[in-house]
Amino acid sequence: MKQAQSTSPATFSGSSTYIATADLKLAVNAALTLQRPLLIKGEPGTGKTMLAEEVAQALDMPLLQWHIKSTTKAQQGLYEYDAVSRLRDSQLGDAKVNDIRNYIIKGVLWQAFAAEEPTVLLIDEIDKADIEFPNDLLREIDRMEFYVYETRELIRAKHRPLVIITSNNEKELPDAFLRRCFFHYIAFPNAETMRNIVAVHHPNLQADLLAAALQSFYQIRALPGLKKKPSTSELIDWLKLLLAEGTSPEALYQNEENVLIPPLHGALLKNEQDLQLFERLVLMNRNHR
Amino acid sequence: MLIDFFFQLKKAKIPVSILEFLTLLEALKQGVISPSIDAFYQLARITLIKDEQYFDRFDQAFGAYFQGIENIIALQPEIPLAWLEKQLQRVLTAEEKAALQKIRWYRGFKKTLSRTDARAKRST
Numbered sequence: 001m002k003q004a005q006s007t008s009p010a011t012f013s014g015s016s017t018y019i020a021t022a023d024l025k026l027a028v029n030a031a032l033t034l035q036r037p038l039l040i041k042g043e044p045g046t047g048k049t050m051l052a053e054e055v056a057q058a059l060d061m062p063l064l065q066w067h068i069k070s071t072t073k074a075q076q077g078l079y080e081y082d083a084v085s086r087l088r089d090s091q092l093g094d095a096k097v098n099d100i101r102n103y104i105i106k107g108v109l110w111q112a113f114a115a116e117e118p119t120v121l122l123i124d125e126i127d128k129a130d131i132e133f134p135n136d137l138l139r140e141i142d143r144m145e146f147y148v149y150e151t152r153e154l155i156r157a158k159h160r161p162l163v164i165i166t167s168n169n170e171k172e173l174p175d176a177f178l179r180r181c182f183f184h185y186i187a188f189p190n191a192e193t194m195r196n197i198v199a200v201h202h203p204n205l206q207a208d209l210l211a212a213a214l215q216s217f218y219q220i221r222a223l224p225g226l227k228k229k230p231s232t233s234e235l236i237d238w239l240k241l242l243l244a245e246g247t248s249p250e251a252l253y254q255n256e257e258n259v260l261i262p263p264l265h266g267a268l269l270k271n272e273q274d275l276q277l278f279e280r281l282v283l284m285n286r287n288h289r
Numbered sequence: 290m291l292i293d294f295f296f297q298l299k300k301a302k303i304p305v306s307i308l309e310f311l312t313l314l315e316a317l318k319q320g321v322i323s324p325s326i327d328a329f330y331q332l333a334r335i336t337l338i339k340d341e342q343y344f345d346r347f348d349q350a351f352g353a354y355f356q357g358i359e360n361i362i363a364l365q366p367e368i369p370l371a372w373l374e375k376q377l378q379r380v381l382t383a384e385e386k387a388a389l390q391k392i393r394w395y396r397g398f399k400k401t402l403s404r405t406d407a408r409a410k411r412s413t
Contacts, residue, residue: 023335026332026335027331027335034321036312
């Protein structure tokens, strides 16, 4: 199931479980055609990481994931040299010890380069690492090759992987790195897109329940002063709970006389302060009348 | 190609680099997008803009540049209706032609009707 790499790259057009807007599709296809990395930013919970999974599935390409932490070094994505095992083996007189190759552990990038078919490589939350991290990967991502000093060999990609990088914008990324990427900002979905997104996750949701739920959801999002506004993934979870509880749409309806706290609102607001603020606002609204 | 556009963005104080501009041209050459202004807008944005804080400025610069071009298109002389109709005659089937004839007759009828109406009003 190989994709023809250079002649006609496959195109991505969303999938049955992921709603992609037109500009997101274009960004993925541009990255595929020009073989450049794609940098995705956006509010947490808008489906940045899911995009890589869905692209890999839709194009039938294997997905390699590299989740970045504050301690991750660029070198770990290439390879690591396991000196401790080698020392132990040499003391035990293992024959393996003569070949240093046995102690080189391939990183995610190496795996992607060595793969027999084009892969999707996800570098998740690149802003978690320190500022030098993206710079250290510049050449590897640009030229798709790197040098292994221990064995003196040059590893070059057989197929350029589709690199998808996500960032939560906790740190600025270096300019030199940005220049080489395509950039897409996942905006918060509007009500119509949100309806489509909910439809693929909960296909048999009653229309009136959805309408009522979406109304309260956007109302909560519009509240000023919330520390963490609920996002798409919270909405999906909340709907799942509402369905499991068998909540009727009437329980969600609110009008001028009837301001209420929506059931299971803990699924939407996960911050103690936000919860209190929300409850206080609702009570205030009620007392005003 | 599009050099003016590039400088328009520079003038708007958007940090764009030559490398990114070349990427954009490369993408156009490879036919990533269908030829439409909306698709070009999206493509230009994902290649040239790397920070969402510049989206607004990009929109303005883009608008300013392409406003001029849309005006040029608007200035083009309109294609005469008769010419288009002749073109249609070649494509349409006999039934469609008959239907068209009916519409034309109906329009003419309405026109005479309104004319007689106006005349009637004037005389009263």
